[in-house]
Amino acid sequence: MDTVLALLPEGLPVWAAAAVILVSFFTAAVTAAFGLGGGLVLLAAMSTVFPAPAVIPVHGVAQAGANAGRLYLQRKSVIWPIVALFSAGGVVGATLGGRLAIEAPVWVLRGGVGLFILYSVWGPKLKSFAPGPATFVSTGAIAAFLTMFFGATGPIAATMLSATRLDRLNLVATHAACMMFQHAFKVIAFGLLGFAFGEWALVIAAILLAGFAGSAAGTRALRSMPEHTFRRGFNYILTAVGFYLLAAAALELRTG
Numbered sequence: 001m002d003t004v005l006a007l008l009p010e011g012l013p014v015w016a017a018a019a020v021i022l023v024s025f026f027t028a029a030v031t032a033a034f035g036l037g038g039g040l041v042l043l044a045a046m047s048t049v050f051p052a053p054a055v056i057p058v059h060g061v062a063q064a065g066a067n068a069g070r071l072y073l074q075r076k077s078v079i080w081p082i083v084a085l086f087s088a089g090g091v092v093g094a095t096l097g098g099r100l101a102i103e104a105p106v107w108v109l110r111g112g113v114g115l116f117i118l119y120s121v122w123g124p125k126l127k128s129f130a131p132g133p134a135t136f137v138s139t140g141a142i143a144a145f146l147t148m149f150f151g152a153t154g155p156i157a158a159t160m161l162s163a164t165r166l167d168r169l170n171l172v173a174t175h176a177a178c179m180m181f182q183h184a185f186k187v188i189a190f191g192l193l194g195f196a197f198g199e200w201a202l203v204i205a206a207i208l209l210a211g212f213a214g215s216a217a218g219t220r221a222l223r224s225m226p227e228h229t230f231r232r233g234f235n236y237i238l239t240a241v242g243f244y245l246l247a248a249a250a251l252e253l254r255t256g
Contacts, residue, residue, distance in 0.1 A: 008202060008203065009051070009054070009199045009200055009203070010199075011051065012049075012050070012051070012203070013049075016049035016050070017203050017206070019045065019049060020042075020045055020046055020049065020050070020203070020207065021203075021206045021207055021210045022210070023041065023042055023045040024042060024062060024066070024207045024210040024211045024214065025210040025211065025213055025214040026038075026041075026214060027039070027041045027042040027066075027211075027214065028066045028069070028070070028210070028211040028212070028213075028214030028215045028218065029214035029215070029217045029218035029221070030214075030218060031066065031067075031070065031154075031215070031218065032070050032073070032074075032172070032176075032214065032215040032216075032217070032218025032219045032221075032222060033172075033218040033219075033221040033222045033225065033233075034172070034218075034222075034230065034233050034234055034237050035158055035161075035168075035171055035172040035175045035176075035234060036154045036155055036158040036175065036234075036237055036238065036241070037237040037240070037241065038066070038214075039059075039063055039154045039179075040154075040155075040241060040244060042059065042062060042063070043055070043059050046058065046059050046062075053195075054195075054200065056148070056186075056190070057186075057187065057190040057195045057197065058200050058203070058204060058207075060147075060183045060186040060187045060190065061183075061187050061197065061200075061204050061207075061208075062204065062207045062208065062211060063154075063179065063183040064180055064183035064184045064186075064187055065204075065207070065208035065211055065212070066208070066211035066212070066214070066215060067176045067177070067179045067180035067183065068180045069208075069211060069212035069215040069216075070172075070173075070176040070180075070215040070218075070219065071173065071176040071177050071180050073215055073216060073219045074169065074172060074173035074176060074219060074222075075173070076173075077169040077170050077172070077173035077174070078170075078173045078174050078176075078177045079166065079170055079173075079174045080177070082136055082161075082164075082174055082178070083174060083177040083178050083181065085133050085136035085137050085140065086136045086137070086139060086140035086157065086160075086178045086181075086182075087140060087178065087181040087182070087185075088137055088140065089136070089137040089138060089139065089140030089141035089142075089144065090140040090141065090143070090144035090178075090181055090182045090185050091144075091185060092141045092144070093140065093141035093142060093143065093144030093145035093146075093147075093185075094144040094145070094147075094148065094182070094185035094186055094188075094189050095189070096145055107248075107249040107250070107252035107253040111245065111246055111249030111250075114241075114242045114243065114244070114245030114246040114248075114249060115242070115246070117155050117156075117159055117238055117239075117241060117242035117245070118239065118242035118243070118246075122239070131160075131163050131164045135160060135163075136160065139156060139157060139160040140157075140178070140182070142156065143156040143157055143182060144182050144185055144186070147182060147183070147186055148186060148189065153182070154175070154179050155238060155241045155242070155245075157175055157178050157179060157182070158175055158234075158238060159238065161174060161175055161178075162234070162235075162238070167227060168222065168225065168227055168230040168231070168234075169222065169223070171234075172222060
């Protein structure tokens with residue numbers, strides 16, 4: 001036990017690390033099956049037990065690894081031109097997000113994204129949000145910029161991909177590739193800004209292993225899932241995320 005404690009970041013209890021590792025398995029399984037949802041749950045769990053300065057950087061590594069595992073398992077279904085355009089925008093967004101102080105309050109960002117998601121799922125389709133190179137690049141830039149401040153922006157990419165005609169396998173695999181690169185850019189930015197990832201190496205390694213196991217379980221479920229079931233579940237999860245962001249925005253506004 002003393003050896004394990006010595007390898008953990010100072011002040012982090014063993015039970016807290018174990019709880020997040022367990023949550024990582026289940027959230028990776030949900031994300032592999034439906035393309036999204038797990039990142040926000042994992043972020044919430046980390047925010048509860050991890051020191052605040054470590055939450056976004058460690059979550060970024062965990063999500064980069066989980067999406068890399070999902071990408072490997074679903075690699076034959078990736079639409080790479082979309083990934084390339086999304087990632088090109090992501091380089092710009094992560095660079096700006098890592099260096100600029102955000103002026104808008106966090107509740108404005110969360111609330112805006114929440115409303116955007118709900119409108120995109122249930123409202124009239126915006127012609128300006130039609131799939132295409134400009135949409136993929138701009139969405140990648142916006143998502144990467146915002147992820148530097150509140151972590152889980154997978155629903156933004158998922159909303160973009162929901163406007164395409166991709167089937168469930170292509171959609172989930174392409175989303176995994178997009179998010180892997182986005183989180184990798186974020187991790188690089190935090191590393192350049194001086195975050196001590198080495199202190200978290202053991203926790204991160206365990207989270208990544210649990211995430212890969214969860215991705216494998218979720219991928220098996222995805223392959224056997226009927227398309228209509230996936231579409232319904234995908235929209236329900238997006239809706240839940242949208243309402244979660246609105247509730248978080250309201251809480252931020254009330255307490256801030």
